[in-house]
Amino acid sequence: MNSMWRPDEGPVVCVGETMAALAPTPPDSLDSTGELRLSVAGAESNVAMYLADLGRSVCWLSAVGDDAFGRRVCAAVGAAGVDVTGVRTDPERPTGLLVKDPGRDRTRVHYYRSGSAASALGPDVLDDPRVRSAALVHLTGVTPALSPSCRDLVERALGTPRGERLYAISFDVNHRPALWPDGTAATVLRELADRADIAFVGLDEAQDLWGADLEPADVRRLLGRPRILVVKDGARAAHAFAEGGGGGGGGVCTVPALRTDVVEPVGAGDAFAAGFLAGLLDGHDMRRALRLGHLTASSALKVTGDHGPLPDTATIARLLDLTDEDWSAPARTDR
Structure with missing residues (x-):
């Protein structure tokens, strides 16, 4: 596995848009009279912060x-320990904005990002x-939309052959139907x-x-080329297929998800990706990488924002060392 990374283990680089985010607090419909809380939201910066x-x-x-939204975004991501010195400030285009509208069955998200500063990013990034010094570059399917x-x-990042770059590339499909023209x-x-x-x-x-x-x-079988493919099956399990898997002779590893009280599911997929990549x-x-993905995802599930606190280092180490039987116990939680 380590042959995928640069020998000197450079940094991880996450590329993509982060927006200012407004959500009612306490979580309720936008039609209520409660206050709105300002935070930040972006798939790639979520991964970076975790x-x-x-x-x-x-x-x-x-x-x-x-x-002000742009300054707030950079301050929040930077405060999490992420290097934000490469973020560009566009004097003509605004920072994107999203508004969350929690409902009984799901949270609706309204985007105001057309013509945003990040939408003008291009291959020169x-x-x-x-x-060039990275061990890993992380992208998502939000950006091409x-x-x-x-x-x-x-396209340029993923079109560069493996032999012509020092870094590995991870890509989270992260399908956002509202961003794509039909079909x-x-x-x-x-x-x-x-x-x-x-x-x-x-x-x-x-x-x-x-x-x-x-x-x-x-x-x-549909995605046969990645050296590792992770298929996340919600609250049930995550499956990691090694190079050549799915009928091609490679291995597959399945780890059940932890049982976690869910406050809001938004951001859990990004947290999972961060935990798996860190592993x-x-x-x-x-x-163990899949377990760390589940542990990190559970932190996002417990908060209304996209970024929640992780368990302490000792707790993470203890959970990673559990036997398969103890990890899979029906009452198992991350607490």
Whole structure:
């Protein structure tokens, strides 16, 4: 596994848009008379912040407007221990904004990001020296949906052959239907994910995109090129397919999810990706990396924002060392 990384173990670079986020507090409908809480939200910066929590050197590359929201975003991500010195300030375009509207069954998210500073990002982001010195570059399927130049950025990153770059690339499908014109996401996201070294996709996402009857092994057959493919099956389990898996002779590792009281599911997938990647970078085997993914995801599930506090180091170590039987016990939680 370690052969995937640079010998000198450079930083992780996360590239993508982060927005200011408004949500009612306490969690309630926007139609209520409660106050609105301001936070930040972005798939790639979520991953960056959790990686920093887990002790990794990480930077976030993006663009924000020359406005109060942009300054708030950079301050929040930087306060989590992420290097934000590579974030560009756009004097003409605004920082994106989202508004959460919690409901009884699910949280609706309203985006105000058209023409945002980050939507003007392009392939030149990859010329940043932080990218050239990285061990890993993390991208998601949100970015190519934002604009043609953003799609060009992701295409260039994933189009560079493995032998011509020192860093590995991870790609989380992170399908956001509202961002894609009808009928376009399935083909584009499959092609992009299949070029990554490490790919993440939720089973529900895969079923929505590529076929309602898909099982994890079917997803591996659709995405056969990544050296590692992680298929997340919600609160049930996560499956990691090693290179050549899904009928190609490689291995598969399945780890059940922890039982966790869910406050809000938003951000849990990003947290899982961060935990799994941190586990690989720390030299863990696939099982422990999946466990660390679950532990990190449970921290996001317990809060209304995208970024929640991790268990202490001793608790994480204890849980990672559990036997399979103890980990899988029906009453097992991360507390």
